[in-house]
Amino acid sequence: MQADVLVIGAGLAGLWSAILHAQAGRKVTLLAKGQGTLPWSSGCLDLVPQQPTNPDHPYSKLQTALEPATHAWLKFSQQQDYRFVANLKQHYWLPTAIGTWRPTNAVPLTMLNAERSIISSYRVLVLGFRELRDFFPPLLSARLTQQGLAARGCYLTMPPSQRSRDFNSANLARLCEHASFRQALIKQIDQIRGDAQLLLFPAVLGISHTTSIINELQTALGCLVAEVPTLPTNVAGLRLQRMLMTELERLNGRIQLNAEVIRGEFVDRRLVAVYSAAAAREQRHTADHYILATGGIGGGGLRADYPNGLRETALNLPVQQPNQRDQWFEANVHAQHQLFTSGIAVNQQLQPIDAEQQPIAENVQVVGAALAGCDPIRERWVEGLALASATFGFESRAFRG
Structure with missing residues (x-):
């Protein structure tokens, strides 16, 4: 056709x-x-x-x-229940996984509370898992502390699951989609949170239901939650891909992968x-x-x-x-x-x-x-x-x- x-x-x-x-x-x-x-x-x-x-x-x-492209994106992200905020005149500054600051113009709400002008007003607890390679809470919290923020880092114990190895960011995000996994995390975090007002996680809080997952964590723990992008493969990027492909298919677009165009x-x-x-x-x-x-x-x-x-x-x-x-x-x-x-x-x-x-x-x-x-x-x-x-x-x- x-x-x-x-x-x-x-x-x-x-x-x-x-x-x-x-x-x-x-x-x-x-x-x-x-x-x-x-x-x-x-x-x-x-x-x-x-x-x-x-x-x-x-x-x-x-x-x-x-x-107009930016406005269209903001409308699209809201329809997908994964809202962005954007500013074409100045930057948002977000922490990277190693504690440097990265400028950008449009940020998903899941990361907004980590923005430099916001995070500086809170006591911060950086959380992660030893099984997740390339995200080290002590390193990120130490870098934030050096820059005048009140931050500490802590490793979480991985809740029981059917997966016993290869806990990459995408696998963790899928585990976070399960209510039992989240409840185990909430119970553990509640015991170590102390006086922290803002929790920083690697960007693994779900792929398809991130907004509701973060709302659940914030309500259960009584503090703010924000994500920090990880090294590739980055779950936050996977979310954008999923949103776009799902929308194109909903509009009856045909997607054919593994189809490399080699000539015209x-x-x-x-x-x-x-x-x-x-x-x-x-x-x-x-x-x-x-x-x-x-x-x-x-x-x-x-x-x-x-x-x-x-x-x-x-x-x-x-x-x-x-x-x-x-x-x-x-x-x-x-x-x-x-x-x-x-x-x-x-x-x-x-x-x-x-x-x-x-x-x-x-x-x-x-x-x-x-x-x-x-x-x-x-x-x-x-x-x-x-x-x-x-x-x-x-x-x-x-x-x-």
Whole structure:
């Protein structure tokens, strides 16, 4: 069955694009080679680039879409019972698992009580499990204490469960979905809480019912609760992925994972089909409109083939990149490296363009980190780029045409 819109990529940009078009009543198919990068994210949204922009920076095109995209996200998160707060003019500062402070623009309410201006008013107890690797309550509490906060850390004893080993953050989050597991935690915490007014947990308080779990803990223990993002795989990122995929399926969108797009078929400046890898033979997919959301180097949308340069992996679109490989990196490791600003050059409609600035395919748009001219990880606006470009592309006259 031919789709109206075919999205390539299952990250935030691809899923948000797919949802916008499905909400408009279009038949949407999403193809991806894997789960996308959301599980590797903090679960917060970095929305505004952190360095001055130039006329070729994607922000110059997309900034008008950022505010409506943010409002749409806030409405969506409320509908999903996993509310966010956002501020495009200043940052929220949240602790990391090692006690440093990380700026961001949009925060789930599950983490908001850990924000620097809030947490400083409370006596803090950091809680965790010895079985959970890479989250150490004594380390986090010591770092907070060094910065003038009243904090102490304590390990909890793992309540009995059917799992005896490999307690990663996702497994713990699933255990927290069980009432008996939570009741055992509440009983244990009540005995060690002392005068603590705010409890900090690693982000493992459920995957699907986090809001109700935190409300239950706060009511039972009589104090505030907040989560701290863990190292990848991060449950807070998994929650976003689950929310987005569930919503797309509810809107009758079709999601096909393990379907890596390996080439496209172009006729007269239009993409007429894409082909995904399959066990026996390539699978052909057709649509009226295509959205490339495979990401940049970090997401696998761009790949370096020695001794050649970067190539775009799905449709073999031309990549805007340094002429020589020795120009990829600067001598100063802290400088801006040209490699990471490489990507697909587009016009004002986000259509990929050739060296003569002409659209390569009028029914293709590029969204997210595959866009050339910025380094979203360094600039701290991975999610802002994804949401704004998906919204801008959806509203573009290129699609309506």
